[in-house]
Amino acid sequence: MNSARYIHQDFWDSMHDRIVTAVMYFEPFVYDPEIAAAFRSELFLLRAVVGEARLQFGQLPPASPFMRLFQRVIIEDQSGGWSELRGAATSYMADHGPDAPPDRTQLAKWWEAYGSDCLVGDRAALHQREFKWRAAEFVVQASGRELGIPANSPPEGNLAAFLADIYMIDSRVFALQKHHAAQLLELSTLERMLADDLVQYAKDMGRDEVL
Secondary structure: OOOOOOOOHHHHHHHHHHHHHHHHHOOOOOOOHHHHHHHHHHHHHHHHHHHHHHHHHOOOOOOOHHHHHHHHHHHOOOHHHHHHHHHHHHHHHHHHOOOOOOOOOOOOOHHHHOOOOOOOOOOHHHHHOOOOOOHHHHHHHHHOOOOOOOOOOOOHHHHHHHHHHHHHHHHHHHHHHHHHHHHHHHHHHHHHHHHHHHHHHHHHOOOOOOO
């Protein structure tokens, strides 16, 4: 396997965050065939991207116990595995923190089309809804229907170029935000050190009051 950074690392990370967020959205998180089908469509899209990188470059994404569990539960359609999946999502959030990086997938947050408590009680209305999330169909519709067109041809080519520019700008903004946050943390640390020094100085001077 190529030891270089995984070519789809940003997409891989975003899919982790999407799936974890969707799992945590539903309360309670219990098996439902329609929700399972939506998750399966996300998994198949991810496997297509991962498979393309493996065939073209011999690369695999980093090992992920969460993704292995997600695939097993969704592919085998294990209704009993959903509680295990919820626990794994909770652990993933605890390990990676609440602040997720920007979503690089450009996919819609399909779970927000449902009420978070939609899996409670009678689900007949849930199954009769016209909305059915299928990730690959969304990509086909959102990215343009034409194949083999020049990059600058309207409208799909211009849209693709625009989205690429937005992606690059978003990446740079995120990097600047991280740098700014690090600077603020360093400044806060220096301020605390200065305050401690002032308190110690006051004590050394025999003063009881704390500045």
